[in-house]
Amino acid sequence: MKESEYRMMCDFLLRRMGLLLTPDKAYLIKSRLAPLLRKHALKDIGSIVEACHRDESSALAFDVLDAMSTNETMFFRDQYPFTAMREVVWPALVKEHGKRPIHVWSAACATGQEAYSLAMLIREAGVKPEMLKLLATDLSQAALSYARAGIFTEMEVRRGLPEKHLSRYFSRQGRRYHIDPILKSMVKFAHCNLITDALARSMSAHGPFDVVFCRNVLIYFAPEERKKVIDRLAHCMRPHGYLFTGAAESPEGLTSRWRAHLFCGKRYWQLM
Ligand SMILES: C[S@@+](CC[C@H](N)C(=O)[O-])C[C@H]1O[C@@H](n2cnc3c(N)ncnc32)[C@H](O)[C@@H]1O
Structure with a gap:
């Protein structure tokens, strides 16, 4: 992922889900989005970034938000x-x-x-x-x-x-x-x-x-x-x-x- 693609993805995530990523989180984006490459028949993370940029309401864009959300939870968390x-x-x-x-x-x-x-x-x-x-x-x-x-x-x-x-x-x-x-x-x-x-x-x-x-x-x-x-x-x-x-x-x-x-x-x- 190029620097410019990383910035575009961070901007998208901030606007669409409020997620704030620091500049050292490129690895997080890569690991979370890698499973989407196969599902959407795309060749690399840069193509995901481009596709989200073209259509922010696409199924792919929603899958990206899903993949970037951290769903960690448990019953009666913190009591x-x-x-x-x-x-x-x-x-x-x-x-x-x-x-x-x-x-x-x-x-x-x-x-x-x-x-x-x-x-x-x-x-x-x-x-x-x-x-x-x-x-x-x-x-x-x-x-x-x-x-x-x-x-x-x-x-x-x-x-x-x-x-x-x-x-x-x-x-x-x-x-x-x-x-x-x-x-x-x-x-x-x-x-x-x-x-x-x-x-x-x-x-x-x-x-x-x-x-x-x-x-x-x-x-x-x-x-x-x-x-x-x-x-x-x-x-x-x-x-x-x-x-x-x-x-x-x-x-x-x-x-x-x-x-x-x-x-x-x-x-x-x-x-x-
Ligand atoms: C770490 S979990 C917390 C779950 C539960 N509230 C708990 O404390 O165990 C955070 C959840 O926030 C959701 N989330 C992230 N951004 C959101 C947004 N902009 N609007 C609504 N939910 C969001 C994620 O999808 C994720 O399921």
Whole structure:
């Protein structure tokens, strides 16, 4: 890949998915995009760059975004957001809103473990499924298809999932673990790019949200894009809604609209 092609690809990724790559990441582009050469019958990475440049809405361009997204996740990742949700946020929302369903959005859900963890948490609390409106979205269509199928490998269910949840909410079929159909029906999966100014409009059919999980995705964005995404999320939320970001991410210093809460020494956020 020539220097100019690298710059073109970085520009494309920044504009289309907010991904900020430093100048030393050419190897990442090469390794992630190599599998697309065969699929699209192209001869080298330079041809992929050119094709994306010619048509940013082509199937190839979407495959590039997919390939460049990092879908690393696990059930009950970092524990504390889920414990805070169960012990503090959910009871506060129920007290405030009574019998109205609570709208929760997993805004970069990857292969679905975050959303299914939330569904399990609510089931465990004895809450009726209809009291939760749970939307899970991602940029990656491949990750979403995996999430929708709700079928996980041994390694995936051994990462973060308590044993009792595994036996209660999964059935083993051969080497795969299928998620319980009730749990599956509690989550609505949809495609959504956080890098779009029309986010609030496109989410209006699902929200406004009482809680947003937007975890371990802001770190990939350029700083100015991070602020825009946080602002867009705020527009999709109810006043005083709650936001969970990754431990290394925070809206602090980006906007003044959020109040920090501490739970077990970790922060989550509430819209002021
Ligand atoms: C590391 S995973 C985080 C998954 C989960 N939230 C967690 O914390 O375990 C990041 C996800 O963000 C998604 N993503 C990247 N850029 C995005 C964008 N512009 N809009 C929506 N999702 C995006 C990726 O496809 C990926 O699935």
